[in-house]
Amino acid sequence: MKWAMKNLTLWGLVALLLFGPVIPSFAQDEIKIGGIISLTGPKAALGQEEKRGYDMAIDKINSLGGVLQKKVKLILEDDRFNPSVAVSAAEKLVAEDKVVAITGGYGSTETLATLAALKNYAPVVVWQGAGAEKIEKLYGKEPWFFHLHPWGYYSLLDLKDFMLTLDPKPQSVAIAYEDTSYGVDYSKFAKKFWSEAGFKIVAFEPFKSGSFDYAPLITKLKAIQPTPDVFYWVGYVGDAVLLIRQSKEMNFNPRIFADTGGVGFPEFKKQLGKDCNYVLGIDIWSPKVKFPTSTKYPDLFPSSEQWLKDYRDRYNGRDPNYWSLISYVALAATCQAIKDAGTTEKSKVIAALEKLDTMTPMGRLKFGAGSYGSIHQGYKQGLVFQWQEGEKQIVFPNNLKTGSVIYPTPVWDSRH
């Protein structure tokens, strides 16, 4: 028995010496792409939404034969919505996993930290999240950085154009913003664009995202006389729900409630019920706006209706928000570019991404110049929507609208 054990160990060692070096070549049969999203932590709901898009994309790509005859492996890292965790995740992906490209992102603060860490390595980055213009200014000119999400200021220009169509034209705007890069950046542009367009900014108030009481903020805004025509805030979905709840509680009645973040999520309606009605927001995608199948890559980028059906079938009838779709596009476009390049060599993948011009379920994707110096900006369009009878209706721009805006918002006491 002892002899057998000894022999086994010996043969085991011999086998390890012989076949050991072979093992890494299995690993090379995969093309590794990194993904950095918040799978846990305060913004996990969004990270999970992004993951759903990734999962769909990775299955689709591999079912189409993978990339360069190899299977694509997505290495997901959880940044827990924490900049320092995001930095170590980014470094791990580049240094240890040696991924070909990195996708990911949601919040601007972690994105800034991540990109600062990645700058030394300059890998191919196809980033679906973050809208702060600071990121555009700092990294927009980097040849390795591709950005899909419209920069925040596009939404604010869209909202401004929309407000100018209203009759009577709103006069005063109260702005509240969550006090990290995301809110600070959006609110700064809101203030700039809107005051230039002739709206009077009567309040400009920061708040802490995730607070459990916004009564002080609402009380402060309510004390402004006359009541501001527009109440615009920048925050996440939990903030949006609580701000509306407490506006109702305290009978705060601006003519317009608008937000460029949280109000777009299904949870906003789910938690508020009919109180979600009349609130305005911006989406960069709506299931109501139809985009055709890509002529170049029909399997990878089906029509928006088909993609929606695939998502619902896969996730038991759940409705997606655009974060799953934009994550799908980020990963799919990255893989397609590697395929088009015919190699994982960085400069060629970058060239292929620059050449990419295709219809996607979110609209046409062609990386081009942004307004503040970036060279690889993907999407720019915004759709102003209003919650009406628990449904989002696109109310602006006019060529894509699915309903007319209800304005002014009925006062709380008159709603049943």
Add this chain to the structure above:
Amino acid sequence: MENFIQVVVNGTLISGLYALIAVGLTLIFGVMRVINFAHGEFMMLGGYTTYWLFVLLRLDPLLSLLISMVVLAGLGLIVQRCLINPVLGASSLNQILLTFGLAIILQNVAMILWTSDYVSVQTWYSTHSLRVGFVRISVAKLGIFFMAIILMMLLGIILKKTETGKVLRAVSQDPQTAQLMGIDINRAYMIAFAIGTGLAGLAGAATSTVMSIFPTVGVEFIMKAFAIVVFGGLGSVAGACLASFILGVTESLVGTYVPGGGGWAEAVSFTVLILVLIFRPKGIFSS
């Protein structure tokens, strides 16, 4: 002036919720000398219990509040028995690490079971408010405030008048002597922990009617609860109640009247925490 009254009312109402969370935490510390970092997660679980009772059985939170409290007290008993008891003799660092680990596990379990989506219970009183003159008073928060007052009074009576209360106080003052006097301190620990987690469950249930519940909701609350507990004096129930009130109103005042106050209001609790730790480490109300 109208505005000022509204601001004070806002602050007073929110302090009810603060008290429910902080008192459980301070009771556990007072009796067991254990800082329960998982207290916020017990609150989160209380919120989910109420939410699911509402979704599955259409049970109104007013009724399910008590169920959540009992369920969480029960869970507290199990946790105390299986996890806290073995480390009671260990250094406080071990205890902190244990409860901290427990907090993370509970958050992740909640995420796996119920995803990270925000949920809340919508009842007619969730966003309903009473109009008293020019002041608006949230019905749900008013309910929570009165419930907190009644519970705190009840807890006060239990601690002062009943046999169990005397046992808890004796153990809190001097566990060794209490043991020499024939008091079963393990039983006292169990009771204190169960009351504490039960109150956290109740706070969670109440929270689910006025704001969203999600797996990490407890984190925000626990930080505030720590500030209140330190402010009121570690282990002091009455101190915690008073500190909740002062903190609630101060936050409301800062949030409304200081320019950019929304950002500063959140800092109030931590400024208080730091100042108290430096100047009055035993709490502002200790003699």
